[in-house]
Amino acid sequence: MVTDDRKKEFYEALLEKDSAYEGLFFVGVKSTGIFCRPTCPARKPKFENCEFYHTAEEALLASFRPCKRCTPLSHPNQVSELVQILVQAVEENPEKKWREQDFKELAVDESTARRQFKKRFGMTFVQYARARRMGLAMKEIRSGKPVIDAQLSSGYESGSGFRDAFSKIMRDAPASIQEDHSLKAFWIDTRVGPMIAIADEAALFLLEFVDRRGLEKEVEVLRRKTRSAIIPGKTGPIESIERELDLYFKGELTEFHTPVRLIGTPFQLKVWDKLKEIPSGETRSYTDVARDIGQPTAVRAVARANGANQLALVIPCHRVILSDGSTGGYGGGTVRKKWLLELESKSVCESK
Template identity: 45%
Template sequence: MSYHLAPAPMPPPTESALPSRDAMMRAFYARDSAAEGIFLVGVHTTGIFCRPTCGARKPKPENISFYANPSEALHAGFRPCKLCKPIDRELPPPPLVIQLREAVEADPTGRITEKELAARGIDPSTARRQFRRYYGMTFQAYARARRMGLALREVGHHGNVTEAQFAQGFESASGFREAVRRLFGAAPRDAAATRRVLFAERFTTPLGRMLALADDEGLHVLDFVDRRGLERKLITLRERLKVTVVPGSHPTLTAAASQLAEYFAGRRTTFDLPLAPTGTPFEQVAWAHLRTIGPAETQSYSQMASALGRPGASRAVGRANGMNYISIIIPCHRVIAADGKLTGYGGGLWRKQWLLDHERRLAVSAPA
């Protein structure tokens, strides 16, 4: 299963929250043009996402999900519909953008490095610039979202949707299986037979979807699925601990979902969960210190370095905070620049600002 901690994820401040599911359902089945730009529709039986006005045959209501933007849909494991082209603007995409997108769909679980782009006669900086200009994200971010989305579709479904149904939406019929194997270490069916596993769940929060991994040792990962570097962290963690990640429930994940829900609802500011972060000795010390910074409080990187007995090691502190993949609970969002500005948050500065504002509001409203 997956946990929903809020009615709908909250996108960055420049975007509006989603309407109610009933309203979006009515608009989708009516192909209401007024809904264009407000939401996108993911179809579970085909693995594609569409515009509200897509002319394809309408799926059953139980087989659709709604998303605020293409990034959400991609990270949920869907690919763009070829009929309604939900990520295209009014003007057709440049030929280079089409070429790059088709390269991803030919092997959605693979990686196309800058070196490989150059070997194809494509300047990496040009690819990055054109893709960002047209889609609002870099080419590598798009490719990473497709890889992560394919693998994470298994998390939260637990086999309720067959591999064959997943594969209907892929250019490569083995795409889903290969994505899971590369990220989690085994094919979906084989993973269950592994002796030691980390169990994975997806949580839907007001700040977007998060991935959580835990076992009897505690919570190993809790981070936003669109965070850059999360994919590499999962692979490194799997290799270092000699484990396989499988979709499944665990008491620590259940407790994490409950406590996160209370945090976002304003009923909790601290957490009582067993944690098992993997890092260097210095990173472990830094992360332990982060948990001593109270809600609605902040420290600068230099203040944190001094507290750790390493004055002048602000950069080392920043790197340690950047390697924290247990967001919110290990509150690296409470560390800011000496001048008060927000810097260096893997989940995005808009999330860091939201978390700090949320905790300050709770502090003000708390009874004396």
């Protein structure tokens, strides 16, 4: 997340077209829906229309598309023809989910594409295409616009493309949504990346980082288990978690009080209840958790239940580490996990 001071610094660099900032940030322009390099020759937007990102993936996940004038995915070092072909293919059909056959039709080697994208952008081609698709499908969540407005602003004149993009996340075409059987979904920006919150009027069902692998499947499982449509909007629990996340990332909150609804097996619920007992600023190993729930041999099952948690931060699965003291895995990414643990440790020390 870019701090307010850095935003001002980056905006000055944008106005000056300062090449020293190439690769350090990208700017998303809310009025046009594109993202650019610091040295883009286009007319400069107003500060209030700018959103700054450290990586291209962050800008893509926020629903911005690459600028055709400054080609932010092809600079400062010119990329290969293969990468250019694939970027263009994604822009021609951004809601497409790529499969092996699609690469063959373009006469592109899938493994080569993966390597070149990883080297150039820090993410594989599939991650890039998914980020672009995810950004489009989440656009209406972020804006909260009526379906028809979101459809038109996304550039889908016929509506069919928009329904396809929408269904990638919600698995339900907008026209089939029933208000009396729905959950609301809302985009929340945080210091360590955007999150999606899903709730009804009584409780929070899901809180996940938007770039979490398997998020689309999580949302589909939630929709199916609750037999609900999921539509853009805000509820009391979403407003509550938004306020609490703001305080959490400021280091001013160590325990969440937003009401939640947990959907899982009896074993998973037992594990999640135990995770909630881990104090902020402390960690436990999977072995510790297994012992604490009275099933010391169920270490692997505890790890699976930990990974199945759908309420990031609220159910603090990030506080569970390996027995040797190493960080271990995390659905939101190990770098983010380390950052969260450091934040909580610092917050607890400062409160003493």
